Amino acid sequence: MTAARYWVELFDSGQRLGGGFFLTRRYVVTALHCLRGLTSPDGRLDVVLTDGSRLAGEVCRRDEDADLALITIAAAYDVRLSIPRAGTARRGDDWHAPYRPEAIEPVLGGKVDDGTADYPCEGGAVIQALQLTVDQQTGDYSGYSGGPVVTGVPDSAEPALVGILLEQVPDRVSAGRAANVLFAATIGEALSRFDQFHVEHLIDVLDPGGSAKRAELAGTAAAESSFDRVRAWAQRGLLDPSQVAELNFMIAKTALERQLRGDGT
Incomplete structure (x- = not known):
């Protein structure tokens, strides 16, 4: 059996829907029109890797205007693929x-x-x-x-x-x-079409339901400055979109940890 690659096939009850690929180890992106044959009312489907492994997935976002869809992989699966x-x-x-x-x-x-x-x-x-x-x-x-x-x-x-x-x-x-x-x-x-890759969502993932803390975090000068710096680097072409998402996650995580410790530095 060959090693799994980052591109996948999508199936609904044994019926092939189309292809897609991992943007991160938790999210698969595809063209929305590939999901026209999806019959599951809750958007659940099978994500099949190139080595034949099947993962449970669920359509979490549909962007009709841009013909894009995002699929999240169930938390029970530990995906360790190498993604370019x-x-x-x-x-x-x-x-x-x-x-x-x-x-x-x-x-x-x-x-x-x-x-x-x-x-x-x-x-x-x-x-x-x-x-x-x-x-x-x-x-x-x-x-x-x-x-x-x-x-x-x-x-x-x-x-x-x-x-x-x-x-x-x-x-x-x-x-x-x-x-x-x-x-x-x-x-x-x-990446820009789905809020899963935006700073606000990354903070939500790190601190579910922590709206007051999230507002405090969003207002800290250090975090704001870091987010602005990443945005400026991206505009100058120094960072690619996946690097921007990763850096924003790291900034949010670090700032939240400092808030929890009561460390303002």
């Missing part, structure tokens, strides 16, 4: 999609045409997206939706996770056929 760092893509970068719907399907790859496109997706929102040219002209890429987009050489030691596949462009000449151009939401867009 988040990054940004630039025009001319090589990209590939390690997830494929079937073993007989090709691994998609090609060139990044645009790494910062404002794209009006089918859900209605204008999102930050990658425009991708695909070398493998299969005519239909729908089964790849929800999978990760990675820059760098396949199987390289330092891949960068840059996007989530959402839509394909129709061929303007041959009706019913897809052109070899895809759009993918950037990782930054995905």
Whole structure:
């Protein structure tokens, strides 16, 4: 049995829904349209790893406008997968999609045409997206939706996770056929859409129900200054989205621990 990778398949009562991948060891992101066949009223489904392991998951957020969904893994499971760092893509970068719907399907790859496109997706929102040219002209890429987009050489030691596949462009000449151009939401867009990755939620996770303490924490100069510094570094391109989320969590945790100790330093 092979070691599990960070991309997954989603199932509902044995019925395959689509692909997705771990943004963190607790959350899986996918394209919302992949969940159209989900019959469970509470959003529960099976998350199947590449080694065949099955984890219990639940859809915790749906963003209809951006066609994105977030799935949380049940707390009973200790996920220890290696997840690539988040990054940004630039025009001319090589990209590939390690997830494929079937073993007989090709691994998609090609060139990044645009790494910062404002794209009006089918859900209605204008999102930050990658425009991708695909070398493998299969005519239909729908089964790849929800999978990760990675820059760098396949199987390289330092891949960068840059996007989530959402839509394909129709061929303007041959009706019913897809052109070899895809759009993918950037990782930054995905993280910004879900409050699970925002500072307020991170503090809630650390101190459930502690609203008074949370207000005190939010007002401390040290924490505010640190959050502002992280935000500024991100705007300058010095941090990728996953690093921002991790640093914000560490700042919130440290500040809360100081409050509990009564340490104002």
